[in-house]
Amino acid sequence: MTSILNTPHQLKSQAIQGYLKAHPKLKKLKGQPIIYHQTTDETIIPIISGGGSGHEPAHSGFVGEGMLSAAIYGQLFIPPTTEQILTAIRHVNKGKGVFAIVKNFEADLKVFQEAIHLARKENIPVKYVVSHDDISVDTKNNFQVRHRGLAGTILLHKLLGAAAQNGASLDELETLGLQISTQIATIGFALTAPHLPGAIEPLFPLKEGQISYGIGIHGEEGYRTVTLSSSEELANEIVNKLKLRFRWREHERFILLVNNLGTTSELEQAVFVNDICQLLELEGLNIPFVKTGKFMTSLDMKGISVTLCRLIDEQWLDYLNAATQAPAW
Amino acid sequence: MTSILNTPHQLKSQAIQGYLKAHPKLKKLKGQPIIYHQTTDETIIPIISGGGSGHEPAHSGFVGEGMLSAAIYGQLFIPPTTEQILTAIRHVNKGKGVFAIVKNFEADLKVFQEAIHLARKENIPVKYVVSHDDISVDTKNNFQVRHRGLAGTILLHKLLGAAAQNGASLDELETLGLQISTQIATIGFALTAPHLPGAIEPLFPLKEGQISYGIGIHGEEGYRTVTLSSSEELANEIVNKLKLRFRWREHERFILLVNNLGTTSELEQAVFVNDICQLLELEGLNIPFVKTGKFMTSLDMKGISVTLCRLIDEQWLDYLNAATQAPAW
Numbered sequence: 073m074t075s076i077l078n079t080p081h082q083l084k085s086q087a088i089q090g091y092l093k094a095h096p097k098l099k100k101l102k103g104q105p106i107i108y109h110q111t112t113d114e115t116i117i118p119i120i121s122g123g124g125s126g127h128e129p130a131h132s133g134f135v136g137e138g139m140l141s142a143a144i145y146g147q148l149f150i151p152p153t154t155e156q157i158l159t160a161i162r163h164v165n166k167g168k169g170v171f172a173i174v175k176n177f178e179a180d181l182k183v184f185q186e187a188i189h190l191a192r193k194e195n196i197p198v199k200y201v202v203s204h205d206d207i208s209v210d211t212k213n214n215f216q217v218r219h220r221g222l223a224g225t226i227l228l229h230k231l232l233g234a235a236a237q238n239g240a241s242l243d244e245l246e247t248l249g250l251q252i253s254t255q256i257a258t259i260g261f262a263l264t265a266p267h268l269p270g271a272i273e274p275l276f277p278l279k280e281g282q283i284s285y286g287i288g289i290h291g292e293e294g295y296r297t298v299t300l301s302s303s304e305e306l307a308n309e310i311v312n313k314l315k316l317r318f319r320w321r322e323h324e325r326f327i328l329l330v331n332n333l334g335t336t337s338e339l340e341q342a343v344f345v346n347d348i349c350q351l352l353e354l355e356g357l358n359i360p361f362v363k364t365g366k367f368m369t370s371l372d373m374k375g376i377s378v379t380l381c382r383l384i385d386e387q388w389l390d391y392l393n394a395a396t397q398a399p400a401w
Numbered sequence: 402m403t404s405i406l407n408t409p410h411q412l413k414s415q416a417i418q419g420y421l422k423a424h425p426k427l428k429k430l431k432g433q434p435i436i437y438h439q440t441t442d443e444t445i446i447p448i449i450s451g452g453g454s455g456h457e458p459a460h461s462g463f464v465g466e467g468m469l470s471a472a473i474y475g476q477l478f479i480p481p482t483t484e485q486i487l488t489a490i491r492h493v494n495k496g497k498g499v500f501a502i503v504k505n506f507e508a509d510l511k512v513f514q515e516a517i518h519l520a521r522k523e524n525i526p527v528k529y530v531v532s533h534d535d536i537s538v539d540t541k542n543n544f545q546v547r548h549r550g551l552a553g554t555i556l557l558h559k560l561l562g563a564a565a566q567n568g569a570s571l572d573e574l575e576t577l578g579l580q581i582s583t584q585i586a587t588i589g590f591a592l593t594a595p596h597l598p599g600a601i602e603p604l605f606p607l608k609e610g611q612i613s614y615g616i617g618i619h620g621e622e623g624y625r626t627v628t629l630s631s632s633e634e635l636a637n638e639i640v641n642k643l644k645l646r647f648r649w650r651e652h653e654r655f656i657l658l659v660n661n662l663g664t665t666s667e668l669e670q671a672v673f674v675n676d677i678c679q680l681l682e683l684e685g686l687n688i689p690f691v692k693t694g695k696f697m698t699s700l701d702m703k704g705i706s707v708t709l710c711r712l713i714d715e716q717w718l719d720y721l722n723a724a725t726q727a728p729a730w
Contacts, residue, residue, distance in 0.1 A: 187408030346419030
């Protein structure tokens with residue numbers, strides 16, 4: 073697939089420069105892969121997140137008042153270093169500590185935990201939550217649930233960001249983060265596999281007309297590949313997997329996030345949203361908040377992921393509806 | 402290209418239902434292809450726009466306080482009917498008249514002008530502006546400038562919407578609309594041609610690795626097809642064409658809108674934004690407002706269009722920065 077780029081090794085730095093030009097409220101820490109926004113209110117606990125590149129607008133697009141204080145980005149699909157995360161923690165800390173949102177991938181956990189450990193040694197209180205919303209299974213490993221951190225991570229950014237804005241303490245953010253993260257589930261499908269920028273071959277084989285269910289966001293294949301028949305069939309499979317996870321009852325309330333994984337057209341996304349909403353309605357569920365768009369992409373993959381979050385506290389709705397300056401929400 | 406859809410003939414109605422579910426502040430007029438929002442302030446002149454489908458989020462995504470009062474959509478690439486536009490005019494009119502923003506295509510002009518004529522016969526004052534920002538040329542017709550209505554139309558939605566919100570009269574909107582529309586220019590490129598939903602063949606031939614400059618938004622080929630070398634080269638051609646149009650001087654001020662034509666990845670778009678901004682900077686221009694995203698797409702086409710608007714009145718910046726409820730701004 074032909075890509076719009078200059079030299080691959082400068083891809084991320086050029087993209088970040090472009091993103092900053094389009095969003096002048098975001099700032100980059102000099103010489104560091106850290107995007108932050110200037111805060112003035114010292115009573116608000118700063119929240120950070122980060123990870124490999126290739127998932128734009130995550131996480132830099134969620135930096136802004138009401139969401140993240142800073143995002144640390146790595147190279148394509150590779151997390152930032154421990155030192156870079158530590159630098160971000162030091163930078164945003166205003167004396168009351170820092171909260172981190174970490175996606176559940178081995179490499180991400182390692183660097184974040186090391187950085188948190190080092191920050192604590194410097195007497196910066198840091199707490200964190202791990203996002204593990206992926207409910208797809210690994211067919212090569214006894215159908216184990218994968219528990220990777222996917223688009224549900226962005227709901228943590230928004231809910232915890234609003235809670236922090238609302239004056240939540242570091243301990244309260246930890247409690248709330250755990251409460252939310254265990255109520256989120258994500259599952260998606262792809263019609264095409266992503267291409268590394270400039271590469272001709274996709275990251276996994278997927279024939280024209282076929283779909284892969286349960287794909288990851290780094291070019292990981294899903295649990296099943298079948299011929300696509302209709303949007304309704306896609307929605308049916310997704311809702312079924314979510315139902316098995318949540319075992320919901322009629323009238324239960326959920327938040328719905330439909331995430332364009334990269335290059336799904338607006339028209340197709342809207343058709344799919346209609347099918348998903350219809351099926352959830354038929355299940356008797358109550359969906360007081362729906363959000364659609366690009367949140368956590370996988371380069372140029374064509375596909376969609378669906379995230380549900382069980383609404384166990386009505387205040388979460390206020391947090392979702394609260395204003396934020398983050399450009400990608 | 403495989404598409405996420407059910408039956409093609411219900412594509413748009415299902416997509417609209419999905420869009421309404423994701424954006425509950427938008428309403429659909431029963432039995433009509435008209436999306437509107439409830440306004441309470443009778444002093445604000447309502448603005449309408451519309452056209453064929455396939456350009457989502459245009460125009461329904463720009464309905465909301467501070468932008469359009471209603472959008473009328475047609476079938477794929479086919480404008481709505483005269484009667485439907487007239488119905489929309491009657492619906493939004495609160496006694497002070499209605500303003501329309503019309504893209505410069507023969508079929509669109511015809512139905513809008515007929516509807517405006519009929520509305521005036523019913524004593525509804527209607528004024529309008531034609532958006533004709535496309536500066537690409539028709540190589541089959543003596544290199545005539547095409548003057549089609551492209552993504553620059555969305556700047557008219559925003560600027561005039563904010564002016565109306567600010568109390569502008571129908572006459573003032575007409576004057577301002579003309580002033581703005583003559584200061585807007587758009588030109589773009591595509592890496593792939595769009596596919597009609599479910600179609601295997603694209604709407605024009607474009608080999609892997611090639612780009613077409615000056616494409617339209619209905620599958621019209623551009624004025625030149627060449628092998629893609631880099632994002633910088635794309636930006637250079639685009640800036641050159643814009644320079645020939647505006648014949649700018651150093652320190653002149655412009656608004657920049659970079660429009661994802663459908664399926665460009667976030668990373669590639671950001672790299673291109675960086676290149677465009679760098680070149681405009683080197684020209685000595687001052688760009689106090691940059692907006693990027695999906696505004697006027699062409700189904701699943703991969704490509705980008707660039708719109709510049711010469712800032713001849715600083716109040717336009719206030720209009721651009723004014724709050725709006727429209728979901729796609």
